Amino acid sequence: MTAHLRQLVEDEKQKLSAARVGLWITVVLALATVGVDVALTLGRAKALIPNTVYGLEGTMFTVFASWAAGPRIAQYLGPQVGQVAAGLASAVRDARLPSKHDDERGDPQ
């Protein structure tokens, strides 16, 4: 059980990962914030925890998640980004195709 839990905060070299620790801390904080907010606002119509807190937690999550994923994430996102780029490129019109905006007046002689 302990070994499984350790995997959550260790990197692939079985060393404690600051990024993963930070990520899990952020997740726990966010869950705690939501829990406290729900408990305090029961019966009230207004949330007590400001949105800025949630915004900050979202930013923290993004930072730690990107840090934990590392450069290797590019090998998964790269092909998808490439496909998007190819789609955009195909949407750009090939100038060699006929177009009603062409000027084919050529030589008037």
Next chain:
Amino acid sequence: MTIELLTPVRFVGSRNCYDARPLGQRRGIMLHFDDSSNDTSAEEWFHDPACHVSYNRLYLDTGDVVQITPSLESAAWHAGVCVTPNANRVFYGLSAATDTRTPATTKQLEAIAHDCAALFLLNKWPATDVTVRIVGHEDEACFASGKLGRKIDPTGIHPDRPILSKVAVRHRVLELLGALE
């Protein structure tokens, strides 16, 4: 028995052309497609002052023919800068009304081939000249430097899936002309 030019269903009378040349001064036929999204917009554009293109004839999906220039001998603005000087005057300009993804219909191809055969007879060109006298815009259109590749119609982007096949048109013209001999 002879092959007559198809009777147009409409005459646009576009002024986007140079004066007509006497019959016999043409060298061949240049094929195009116009990248139109529909037949109505294809014809309307030729009336717009901003339009600097035209064809002698436009062939619709149904095989119907629309005469764009006042006369078939008018030098339509279809070829532009080409390796052959004065290409607009040297070549008739026949175009299939279709877009960059949709191949010309069988009726369009048949109509184009029919008029090509009629023009061969009208100009007294031998049937053996189909390869040199029926050309695509892609075979002639060049950049100011003289380098080919300015245009890729009537084939389009995929050579294995042509929008309008020059080979098919030439083959059909040969069949039509051969039937008369």
